[in-house]
Amino acid sequence: MKIIATSRSLHGTGASRRMRNSGVTPAVVYGAADAATSIEIDHNSLFHALRKEGVRYSVLDLEIDGTVEQVLVRDVQVHPFKPMILHVDFQRVKADEAITFKVPLKFVGGETSPAVKIGGQRIKAAVFNVKITCLPKDLPNAVEVDVSKLEPSQAFKASQLALPAGVTLVLGKQKDITLAAAGK
Structure with a gap:
């Protein structure tokens, strides 16, 4: 644009x-x-x-x-x-310099997860955006979080996130954060 x-x-x-x-x-x-x-x-x-x-x-x-x-x-x-x-x-931004930027999370597959279909639970987002580092050409508009395999009372952690090529997650002092969880 x-x-x-x-x-x-x-x-x-x-x-x-x-x-x-x-x-x-x-x-x-x-x-x-x-x-x-x-x-x-x-x-x-x-x-x-x-x-x-x-x-x-x-x-x-x-x-x-x-x-x-x-x-x-x-x-x-x-x-x-x-x-x-x-x-x-x-x-x-310069094409050859990595940038650190917050991008939103896009949660998909919640309606088909076993937590919702079998367990009757809801999937609640704990975090709505994450900080990433990448080159400007690799910057995604959103990071997709597929929660379709989430079992009842389980959580989806940042370590389970499938990031696009060239993109790394910046967590700071936290090692692994909860992005979404299934519960009542």
Whole structure:
């Protein structure tokens, strides 16, 4: 997906408020050993682009004044009750440098698992996203968790997760965490 932006020279609360009132969203691009760049993006096109599934978890093409860069969406600030994006942070990525990113888990096969069909239990997610490390080209939109073989009162651990090629799980101090569990 491609997002078109222009660089901006105005900064501060008042300038950002005036931009938002004119239908433009302030944003910033940082990372990859380059200086941070303040940009502005048309609000409506950005709003509809970010509503698409998987956009926040994929590498995007950001065109700034004719120059295209590879970026990830790092943070989106939204208005508390209006359908309005207040600010977006983008991080530049390089094709040959590994990135660490949180991606959502997509639970599949729960309705066919023995825990549900035979045991009459429900499968409850304990974690909804995981931190992974990979090259930008290998970044998945979501990590699939197949719980179809989960028996009654069992748990699905992170060590059982089938990750795509080139993707490694980052657990930190924890050795093996529970992703989902069957229970009443």
